[in-house]
Amino acid sequence: MHVKMDMNDTTRHGSEFFKAAHTNDTISMKALLTSEDFDPYVRGNLEETILHSALFNGSKEIVQLILDRIPSLINEPMTSDMYKGETPMHIAVLKQDVEMVKELLNRGADVINARATGSCFVPGEECQCYYGEYLLSFAACIGNEEIVRTLIKHSAPLDAQDSLGNTVLHVLVTHSDKKQKYSMYDLITSLVSEKQQPSLENIVNNxxxxxxxxxxxxxxxxxxxxxxxxxxxxxxxxxxxxxxxxxxxxxxxxxxxxxxxxxxxxxxxxxxxYQTKEDYLRLLGELITIVGALVILISEILYLYKIGPKNYFGNTSIGGPFPLLLVCYSLLIAVAVIMRIHADAGEAVPISFALIIGWCNTIYFARGFKTFGKFSIIIQKLIFGDFMHWCCLVFICIIGFTFAFYLMFQTLNLADYPYFRDFSMTLRTIFELMMGLMDIPLPYNKPTPNNIYIAYVMFMLFVYLLLLNLLIAMMDDTYWRIAPETEELWKIQIAATILLLEQRMPAFLKIRSGVPGRSLGFDDDKWYIGVEEILPETEGGAGISTQRYSQNIRWDVVRRNLGKIINMKDSSESTIL
Structure with missing residues (x-):
């Protein structure tokens, strides 16, 4: 890959030097270099020297003439904003002219400090190629192994960092030609010792x-x-x-x-x-999750506003605590999306809690089944009844014992009691003791004050034995008290679920059930549902009332319309009486 420079746009039409370099006119160049009427340091429109122009046009004989006559041009860089810092050596490397590279090196070309820092070579709007500014990076990106070996042999720095802080290895990572960058990376790392390689690969950029x-x-x-x-x-x-x-x-x-x-x-x-098919399937699942969470959040907020907080959270038949879990789930998903947009690594926290709540919500959706629905009701009753009251009592006890243990251990060497070193750690330890997850963490090889053991015994008797067993007894009593009602409550749940779905279903999907009154011969716009009833025989009065009622109905019309209903014809069609 070469950088394209339009040398025809320079002012070489006003300088015989550039004209001779462009046309490979060796005779004219010799005459100009020995003449006193021309300035050999003249620059073109791109601030290039005649040596840049000769190298770009492949005039090797003219290059040698210029170097013999004006050797100071060998390290002279271009000074225009676009090609600033580009030396003749950069052009030789870009053209992969191995012979000329060696010629310039033998004549003293600088391979350590030469840097092409113009806008053409630095990432930005005008960048045509990013090759790392230094000669070695240029050669590595071009992919010429012989030039790379030659430059390293002439002490080209491997750890030189460009304006972005990138070394030649960084630049190769960003290179587009995969096969080439692998071979160049292997080559460069093989030309350094095993001790130097780790330090080279651990250099960080900006x-x-x-x-x-x-x-x-x-x-x-x-x-x-x-x-x-x-x-x-x-x-x-x-x-x-x-x-x-x-x-x-x-x-x-x-x-x-x-x-x-x-x-x-x-x-x-x-x-x-996202690289594989599985990644795109995951993307689809993520989009479905986000859209579903937004729909749930909006619908639940609207429904909460409609029926009020008391009915929304307290009514067992419409879900009890589960609507609150749905709202929390949706909010956590929204928070995770915002954190991902801002590239916040903490997004795993809301996602983790959302997963827990999402799986708990399966209990809510399983209430349509008779067996699971009963358990769902029992769980709701226990949580909002016995368990919440018990938690308030336990919280008071745990806080009291935590303060007691914390003050006791402050008088001791906390290095021997790491589980009681501060209040938060003491609170965690007390909670684990209450749940029976651990024994009291004391160093038994060192004496411990007796008051700690006394407080521990009191804690275990009161909180661990008494309160935990009290919770079990309360739950047992509540279970047997509400067990006979679960059948009826489950049926109410099913009805509430149907009504809930009906309220949230779009109007164009709803179909009215029943039979219009006009189809039955009634003079009204009401809808009816038919039920076959068998009544016991009654005396006199019932027959008279039935006879009077029948006079108001044209039974021939009724029979005709009932025949239509039985034959499953259009029952919604109005009958003209």
């Missing part, structure tokens, strides 16, 4: 990225795997079986505030997140 981290940030999975494999070490081999170890430096979060794991979880690059 963004704090090593080449490995940069591959992760760019979402280049293949390059990332390539670099990880390069760091692999074979520990032992037995036949076809080998035990390999991988270097976790820069990958895990230990001692690194910007590890590969952090970069992967916060990068916005799509290639890191």
């Amino acid at each position: 963004d704090g990225y090593t080449p490995l981290k940069l591959a992760a940030a760019e979402g280049d999975l293949e390059m990332f795997n390539f670099l990880v494999q390069k760091q692999k070490k074979i520990y032992w081999t037995m036949g076809t079986i080998s035990y390999c170890v991988y270097d976790l430096t820069n990958i895990d979060t230990w001692g690194d505030q910007k590890s590969v794991l952090d970069i992967i979880t916060t990068t916005r690059n799509r290639e890191e997140s």
Whole structure:
């Protein structure tokens, strides 16, 4: 790949030097270089020298003439904003002219400080190619192994960092030609000692990225795997079986505030997140989850506003605590989306709680089944009845004992009692003791004041034995008290669910059931449902009233319309009496 410079746009039409260089006119160039009427340091429209022009047009003989006559031009850079810093050596490397590269090196070309920093070579609107500014980076990106070896042999710096802080290895990571950058990376790292290689690969750029981290940030999975494999070490081999170890430096979060794991979880690059069919299926699932959460949130808020908080949360038949869980789930999903947009690594926290609530909501959706519906009602009754009252009592007891233990241990050496070193840790320890998850964490090889053991015994008797068993007894009593009602409550739940769906269903999907009154011969616009009833025989009065009522109905019309209904014709059609 070459940088295109339009040398015809320069002022070489006003300088015989540029004309001779452009046309490879060796005779005219010799005459001009020995003449006193021309300035050999003249520059063109792009602030290039005649040596730049000769190299770009491949005039090797003229290049040698210029170097023999004016050797100071060998390291003279271009000074225009677009090509600032580009030396004749840069042009020779870009043209992959190995012979000329060697010629310039032998004549003292600078390979250490030469930097092309013009807007053409630095990422931006005018950038035509980003090759890392230094000669070695140019050669690596061009992909000429012989030039790379030659430059390194002449002490080209491997650790030189450009304006972005990138070394030649960083630049290769961002290079587009995958096959070429792999071979160049292998070549450069093979030309340094094993001791130098780790320090070279651990240089960070201005963004704090090593080449490995940069591959992760760019979402280049293949390059990332390539670099990880390069760091692999074979520990032992037995036949076809080998035990390999991988270097976790820069990958895990230990001692690194910007590890590969952090970069992967916060990068916005799509290639890191969505590459395979499974990734796109996951994307579809994420979109469905987000849309579903928004629909749930909006519908629940509207329904809450409609029926009021008391009926919304307190009515067991319409869901009890589960609508609140639905709202919390939707809010957590919304928070996770906002955090992902802002590349906040903490998005895992709301997603984790949303997963817990989402699975708990399966109980709500399972209430349509008779067996699960009864348990759903019992759970709601227990949570909002016995359990909440019990939690208030336990909270008071735990806080009281926590303060007691905290004050007792403040008089001791806290290094021997790490589980009671501060109030929050003491509260956690007391909670675990209440649940029976651990024994009291005391160093039994050291004396402990008796008052601590006394407080511990009182805590276990009162909280662990008394209150926990009290909760079990309360729940048992509540269960047997509401068990006979669960059948009826479940039926109410089913009816409430049907009504709930009917209220939230769009109007164009609703179909009215029943039979219009006009189809039955009535002079009204009401709808009816037919029920076959068998009445016991009565004396006199009933027959008279029936006879009077029948006079108001044209039974021939009724029979005709009932025949239509039985034959499943259009029952909604009005009958003209």
